Amino acid sequence: MRIIDIAIRKLINGKTGGAAALIFALILSFTAFSGRILSDSLFLGANNLKERLGADIAVVPKGEEESYQGIILSGEPVECSIERSLESKLIAIDGVEKVTPVVYLASLNASCCSVPIQIIGYDPETDFVTTPWISEGYVKDNKDGSLIIGYNIAADSEDTLTFFGRSYEIRARLNKTGTGMDKSVYVTFDVMEQLIKDAREKGVSFGEKDDITETDRITDSYVSAFLIRVKEGYSPDQVTGTILRDIPAGVVQSKNVFSSVTEGIGVISDFIRNITIAVLFIVSFVTALLHIYRVENRRKEWAVYRMMGASGNWILELIFTETVLLSIVGAVAGVGLGALVVFPFSELISEQLKLPYLRPDLLEIIKGVLFSIGLTAFSSIIPGIIAGEVAAGTECYVLMREGES
Amino acid sequence: MKNKVLAIITIIFGLLAAIGPKTIFPVCKAGEMKMRCFYTARWELVVGVAAVITGILLLIISKEIIRAVLSGVQIILGVFIVLIPTAIVGVCGSPMMHCVTVTRPALIVIGTLHILVSSTALIVSLRESSGKRIGLKVA
Amino acid sequence: MSIVAENIVKEYKRRGKSFIAVDNASFTVPKGRIVAVTGRSGSGKSTLLNILAGMIEPEKGSVNVDDINIFGVKASKRDKLRAGKIGIIPQNQSLISGLTIYDNIRLQSIFLSQRPFLPNSSFSGMVSVLGIDDLLSMYPANLSGGEMKRVAIARTLTGNFDYIFADEPTGELDKLNSEKVMALFRKEASAGKGVLVITHDDLVSQSADIIYTMEDGRLKRKK
Numbered sequence: 001m002r003i004i005d006i007a008i009r010k011l012i013n014g015k016t017g018g019a020a021a022l023i024f025a026l027i028l029s030f031t032a033f034s035g036r037i038l039s040d041s042l043f044l045g046a047n048n049l050k051e052r053l054g055a056d057i058a059v060v061p062k063g064e065e066e067s068y069q070g071i072i073l074s075g076e077p078v079e080c081s082i083e084r085s086l087e088s089k090l091i092a093i094d095g096v097e098k099v100t101p102v103v104y105l106a107s108l109n110a111s112c113c114s115v116p117i118q119i120i121g122y123d124p125e126t127d128f129v130t131t132p133w134i135s136e137g138y139v140k141d142n143k144d145g146s147l148i149i150g151y152n153i154a155a156d157s158e159d160t161l162t163f164f165g166r167s168y169e170i171r172a173r174l175n176k177t178g179t180g181m182d183k184s185v186y187v188t189f190d191v192m193e194q195l196i197k198d199a200r201e202k203g204v205s206f207g208e209k210d211d212i213t214e215t216d217r218i219t220d221s222y223v224s225a226f227l228i229r230v231k232e233g234y235s236p237d238q239v240t241g242t243i244l245r246d247i248p249a250g251v252v253q254s255k256n257v258f259s260s261v262t263e264g265i266g267v268i269s270d271f272i273r274n275i276t277i278a279v280l281f282i283v284s285f286v287t288a289l290l291h292i293y294r295v296e297n298r299r300k301e302w303a304v305y306r307m308m309g310a311s312g313n314w315i316l317e318l319i320f321t322e323t324v325l326l327s328i329v330g331a332v333a334g335v336g337l338g339a340l341v342v343f344p345f346s347e348l349i350s351e352q353l354k355l356p357y358l359r360p361d362l363l364e365i366i367k368g369v370l371f372s373i374g375l376t377a378f379s380s381i382i383p384g385i386i387a388g389e390v391a392a393g394t395e396c397y398v399l400m401r402e403g404e405s
Numbered sequence: 406m407k408n409k410v411l412a413i414i415t416i417i418f419g420l421l422a423a424i425g426p427k428t429i430f431p432v433c434k435a436g437e438m439k440m441r442c443f444y445t446a447r448w449e450l451v452v453g454v455a456a457v458i459t460g461i462l463l464l465i466i467s468k469e470i471i472r473a474v475l476s477g478v479q480i481i482l483g484v485f486i487v488l489i490p491t492a493i494v495g496v497c498g499s500p501m502m503h504c505v506t507v508t509r510p511a512l513i514v515i516g517t518l519h520i521l522v523s524s525t526a527l528i529v530s531l532r533e534s535s536g537k538r539i540g541l542k543v544a
Numbered sequence: 545m546s547i548v549a550e551n552i553v554k555e556y557k558r559r560g561k562s563f564i565a566v567d568n569a570s571f572t573v574p575k576g577r578i579v580a581v582t583g584r585s586g587s588g589k590s591t592l593l594n595i596l597a598g599m600i601e602p603e604k605g606s607v608n609v610d611d612i613n614i615f616g617v618k619a620s621k622r623d624k625l626r627a628g629k630i631g632i633i634p635q636n637q638s639l640i641s642g643l644t645i646y647d648n649i650r651l652q653s654i655f656l657s658q659r660p661f662l663p664n665s666s667f668s669g670m671v672s673v674l675g676i677d678d679l680l681s682m683y684p685a686n687l688s689g690g691e692m693k694r695v696a697i698a699r700t701l702t703g704n705f706d707y708i709f710a711d712e713p714t715g716e717l718d719k720l721n722s723e724k725v726m727a728l729f730r731k732e733a734s735a736g737k738g739v740l741v742i743t744h745d746d747l748v749s750q751s752a753d754i755i756y757t758m759e760d761g762r763l764k765r766k767k
Contacts, residue, residue: 001647001654006640013683015642154498183501304638307599309627309655311620340517344510347500395599 003314007321011329017294018326021287021383025330025376026337028283033338033372035272040364041346042265045178045356049261052177053254054129055100055227056236059090059243062250068225069257074354075150075180077106077118081222086247090226093242095234100126103192104224105199107163107185117153118184119163121192121219129227130186133174146171147191152182161185164198178350178358189219264355284379291323291380291387302394316388323384324377331376335369408472409464411526415479416460418519422486422512423453430511432504433497442496442504448489449512456482456519463526469534476530479523486516545610546574546738547596547707552605554591554761565591566602567761573707578729578739580752587758589742590635593709596740597630598622610706627655631705635712635742637692639684645695646680652703659704667702673724674698689716697725707738714745726751 010016053072060068061082070076090099103121122130130148146169147161153173160167168191176182187195196218230236240251295302302315342349343359350357360368426432426449432442456479463475490496490512496504554566565588573579573596581589594600596607598614607614609629614622631652639648653661671677674694684692693716700708708729714722726748729739733753741748749755755767 001650006643006651009647010640010642013642152500154500300638301640304634304640306623307632307634307638308652309623311623314655340514344513345506347506348510351501351506 003318003321007318007325010322011325016322016326017297018291018322021290021294021323021380022326022330022333024283024287024290025327025380026334028279028379029331029334029372029376030338031279031334032276032375033335033368034342035276036368036371037338037342037360037365038349039269039272040360040368041178041342041349041357042268042353042355044358044360045350046258046261046265048177048358049179049356050258052133052179052181053258054132054229056230056254057228057240057243058252058254059086059226059228059247060224060250060252062248064225065250065252068252069260071104071118071120071180071184072257073180073261073356075118075183077116078104078224079106080104080224082224082226082249084219084221084223086249087223087226089247090228090243093239093246095231095239095242096228097231098126098128098229100128100227101219101223102129102225102227103189103196103219103222105192105195118180119192119195120184120186121189121195121223122186124188128229130174133177148172148174148186150174150182150184150186151176153185163195164202166194166198176358178356189217192219193217261355268353268355280375280379284383287327287380288383288386291319291383292390295319295387295391298391299394302391306394312392315392315394316385319388319391320384323380323387327377327380328373331373334376335372338372407529408526411522411529412460412463414522415463415519415526416457418486418515418522419453419456419458419460419482421453421515422456422519423450425449425453425511425515426508430507432508433502440497440504441494442490442502442508445490445494445496445504445508445512448494449486452482452485452489456486469530473527473530473534476523476527480520480527483516483519483523486519487513488516545706546572547610547740548572548608549592549596550606550608552592552595552602552607554588554595554600554602564761566595566763569605569758569761569763571756571763571765573738573740574754575706575738576733576736577753578733578741578751579754579756580741580743580749581756581758581763582744582746582749583758584744588761589758590711592758592763593711593740593742597632597709598626628658629706631700631703631708633693633696633700633708633710633713635715637684637689638696639687639692641684644681644683645676645687648684648695649680649699649702652699656703661702670701670728671698673728675721675724690718690721693717694721694725697728701728701732705737707740708732709740709742711742712744713741714743714748719747722747 007016011018049072058068059082061080064078064080067076067078067080071078084101087099087101090096101123105119105121106116107119120130124131149155149161149170149172151174153161155161155170159170161170162168163185168187174181174186228239230239236253236255240253243249243251305315305318346357346359421429426442426446432446433440435443459475459478459482463472463479466472466475485493490504490509496502496509500506549572550570552566552569553564556563556565567588569592571579581592583589591600595602598607598609601615606616609625612625614625617625639645640651643651650661650663653659668677671680674697676691676694676698679687679691679695684695687695693713697710697713700710710729713725713729717725722745729741730751733739741752743749752767754765756763756765758764
């Protein structure tokens with residue numbers, strides 16, 4: 001029988017007096033694990049966002065800069081219009097590599113969801129933002145009149161969605177972004193034409209009504225925004241400056257969208273780190289006291305070991321082993337509890353934070369588990385040594401004394 | 406004492422599973438069309454009530470073998486609490502719905518904890534029944 | 545080879561007043577004999593046992609275990625010496641909770657590296673004499689006081705010590721079990737071990753080879 005066998009048996013039979021210490025270990029590990037997963041998910045979402053933004057610059061109607069950010073980050077439906085004729089002017093600007101127009105329409109009431117969703121129209125001939133992100137697993141032939149849906153949108157049973165009373169087939173689903181783009185639906189300009197016409201009949205207007213006749217294509221005259229990719233060697237700031245000077249429109253730079261996101265994430269991850277450190281110190285301190293307390297309560301037991309011939313170091317080792325084992329068990333429980341909170345509720349968390357949020361992969365999760373358990377076990381080392389010293393100081397005649405009256 | 410605490414906890418979880426989907430973490434409101442989450446809430450009511458009754462039995466019965474069986478029943482009910490919103494009945498498809506973001510995860514957590522607590526109760530009952538000596542238990 | 549105590553004096557301070565627990569006691573625990581020390585409670589018997597085992601240091605006097613003055617060496621060496629040579633059966637419950645009775649018994653031998661635990665026929669013989677064979681897979685919490693005492697006796701006997709110190713070994717035992725325990729001690733003595741028994745049970749003291757009585761700290765040889 002080795003020391004570890006004795007420690008394990010006492011632990012399983014609940015005779016270590018360490019229940020309170022175990023709970024504190026659980027608290028530390030829970031905090032460390034859930035904090036880390038939260039933090040990782042936010043960073044992952046942000047990185048994903050960076051890659052997905054695609055365009056360097058968005059040209060939007062003056063005053064609509066904030067709404068554009070809303071589409072990207074939280075999928076809040078927006079509708080705005082800007083003259084299509086600006087497109088040729090934009091292409092001509094020095095430093096502009098590509099320009100693609102997009103149309104934003106808000107649905108009244110989609111059959112899939114209880115809230116209005118954003119419909120985004122793109123021009124398949126010039127698009128470089130949407131189509132690169134189509135998920136391989138779910139692509140059907142490019143039928144006319146079909147839609148691409150964001151990851152969070154659910155289809156009806158026949159793989160269709162209904163807008164403004166008309167049914168459209170779903171062609172593909174985009175990969176998860178953890179951003180507002182998951183809650184959007186993407187259609188070509190042809191489909192968008194139909195949607196705009198149907199929307200108008202339901203009383204939702206797009207563009208200036210008066211100068212459009214029945215047979216004209218609306219999107220030939222009005223779109224919602226232009227997405228621009230900047231040529232290599234040119235800076236987005238340069239191009240932005242030119243646009244603001246020459247074009248009567250508002251401009252949003254993707255890097256600014258991204259930096260506002262990273263700022264938000266930075267605040268949260270700092271908070272998480274500080275909380276974890278604070279909990280680490282508090283738990284270490286409290287568990288030191290708890291272990292000393294439980295060791296004091298078992299004085300008779302230490303005296304028995306001494307009587308049988310145990311050295312002080314042997315007792316120290318036993319206590320230390322018990323302490324670390326207790327903290328590991330508590331740590332595992334804390335990780336389990338943390339997992340029970342962050343994983344099932346990840347959608348809710350993402351919604352509440354209004355920041356891009358993507359669950360980390362298995363390897364990162366395992367790293368998080370090991371980190372949390374390791375940190376918790378580490379926090380028990382000094383308390384274990386202190387408590388062990390206290391126990392090792394017991395004289396064995398403490399046992400015999402009680403015989404005297 | 407330990408047994409009573411465990412039994413009471415399972416009663417609480419049963420209650421949460423039964424009435425939670427209609428109150429604290431409700432499913433989507435049903436219009437003329439009843440969605441899947443509506444039926445999930447109904448089934449959870451049945452399973453939750455069963456868990457409450459089993460928990461009450463655990464509280465009052467003292468024979469270890471019967472308690473072990475009841476704990477086993479609680480484990481199975483806990484599994485159902487988790488499976489109803491995830492596999493058996495399900496909830497709405499879109500992750501933007503309340504039943505997806507709140508109700509389903511809440512039931513997963515409640516069901517999982519219910520399984521853990523019931524497993525602990527089972528182990529305790531089995532230990533007590535095998536550790537009991539034949540004859541008088543001496544003080 | 546024996547344990548020789550000479551002129552032991554042990555003084556305690558109780559409520560400010562000085563109190564002499566052991567007053568100039570001298571005696572020997574020879575190998576191959578059972579020595580009994582009797583007396584009323586509070587007469588200092590347990591203190592004497594503690595001193596002989598090297599666990600309490602006396603104000604005056606010496607204790608030689610097999611010709612080594614145990615209070616003339618460092619505390620750590622003294623502990624080691626005691627651990628290897630003297631097996632102690634304390635008066636009060638001394639089993640480790642959370643370990644089975646079997647584990648409790650073999651726990652002793654993990655501190656005796658030269659004398660590993662052997663669950664052989666002599667072990668099972670002793671266990672059945674003491675009537676604890678049915679208890680081996682149980683836990684101390686389920687045992688009665690008498691059963692726990694018999695387990696503690698078994699634990700010490702498996703250690704194969706040169707000397708056995710027993711403080712009220714028959715304390716919670718009935719007549720039959722007391723006789724069995726004394727028979728086991730006799731067996732140890734016949735095998736060349738020195739046995740010291742502290743007791744106020746006349747049955748026990750009568751089966752000893754050498755009897756001392758202790759009264760108010762003073763030791764007197766009776767037999």
